[in-house]
Amino acid sequence: MTDIELPEGITLLDAPLAGIKVDTPAATGVIYFNGAHIAAWTPAGQHPVLWLSDQAILERGKAIRGGIPLLWPWFGAGDDGQHTPMHGIARVSTWNLLRAKVSPAGTANIVLGLDGAAVDPELAPDLPRDYRLELHISMGKTLIVQLVVFAGDSELFFEDGLHSYFAVGDIHKTRIEGLDGAAYSDRLTDGCATQQGAVSFEGETDRIYESRETLRIIDDEWNRTLLIEKVGSAQSVIWNPWIAKAAATPDLGDDDWQEFVCAEAVNVRDQSVNVEPGGRHLISQTISII
Numbered sequence: 432m433t434d435i436e437l438p439e440g441i442t443l444l445d446a447p448l449a450g451i452k453v454d455t456p457a458a459t460g461v462i463y464f465n466g467a468h469i470a471a472w473t474p475a476g477q478h479p480v481l482w483l484s485d486q487a488i489l490e491r492g493k494a495i496r497g498g499i500p501l502l503w504p505w506f507g508a509g510d511d512g513q514h515t516p517m518h519g520i521a522r523v524s525t526w527n528l529l530r531a532k533v534s535p536a537g538t539a540n541i542v543l544g545l546d547g548a549a550v551d552p553e554l555a556p557d558l559p560r561d562y563r564l565e566l567h568i569s570m571g572k573t574l575i576v577q578l579v580v581f582a583g584d585s586e587l588f589f590e591d592g593l594h595s596y597f598a599v600g601d602i603h604k605t606r607i608e609g610l611d612g613a614a615y616s617d618r619l620t621d622g623c624a625t626q627q628g629a630v631s632f633e634g635e636t637d638r639i640y641e642s643r644e645t646l647r648i649i650d651d652e653w654n655r656t657l658l659i660e661k662v663g664s665a666q667s668v669i670w671n672p673w674i675a676k677a678a679a680t681p682d683l684g685d686d687d688w689q690e691f692v693c694a695e696a697v698n699v700r701d702q703s704v705n706v707e708p709g710g711r712h713l714i715s716q717t718i719s720i721i
């Protein structure tokens with residue numbers, strides 16, 4: 432999977448999935464090559480920031496529940512509701528490690544790549560094959576995740592996103608600021624509404640907010656605030672499955688819904704991305720504890 436010489440602080444993982452482990456004075460973390468999936472990130476002295484299910488399926492070609500799944504080139508089942516796998520092919524494809532460095536302060540800088548030509552054409556028959564994806568990760572006290580899509584000789588049209596699962600002490604004592612006044616479509620009712628104040632959680636929540644704003648996840652149980660800045664994303668999806676959906680989801684434990692919230696940077700539906708031949712598109716989240 433790699434002939435790159437790994438610096439101190441980064442080691443290879445073979446099982447249960449191939450990937451790398453980061454362990455530096457600034458942070459610990461795990462990144463699997465399957466899906467370029469950031470499965471864990473814990474800055475030194477903190478609770479984990481990313482949530483990962485104890486029942487996550489760690490098998491090549493399967494989606495991983497928790498961490499930061501990549502959404503590309505479609506969201507959910509796509510615009511016609513017929514696309515598989517859910518949320519696209521990037522999160523179930525095997526990526527290559529292109530670069531791994533550690534700064535003197537202990538920040539790991541990692542780049543993974545995926546060539547369209549190496550992806551099974553059956554998975555996305557409508558895509559040209561000369562695209563290339565890169566995931567740039569800077570993992571230290573802050574986590575910066577940048578998904579960059581490079582078009583080849585053909586134009587590319589896609590949805591994208593970072594489907595980040597954030598660990599919280601208790602969902603009942605969690606609220607998200609930064610979306611006051613934003614229009615959203617409610618995926619549970621198909622209705623539209625405008626957010627009033629902070630988002631709090633009293634039931635299943637699955638909304639696409641039209642917003643480029645920075646989010647703050649305020650966690651009164653762990654007494655911490657996560658700051659989530661983003662670039663290249665016109666919308667934020669906020670998701671928590673609550674009781675029934677968690678119980679019906681095989682790779683989620685029955686009580687897991689209390690321990691996480693997804694705050695996703697996305698471009699979907701009317702905000703899908705068009706990249707000219709030879710062009711590129713970047714979507715990113717910068718996550719810090721304040």
Ligand code: TA6
Pocket residue numbers: 494507517518594618637668670695
């Ligand atoms: O992004 C929100 C969402 O699409 C929800 O509707 C929910 O189903 C979730 O993602 C999880 O999707 P997954 O394919 O990982 O089960």
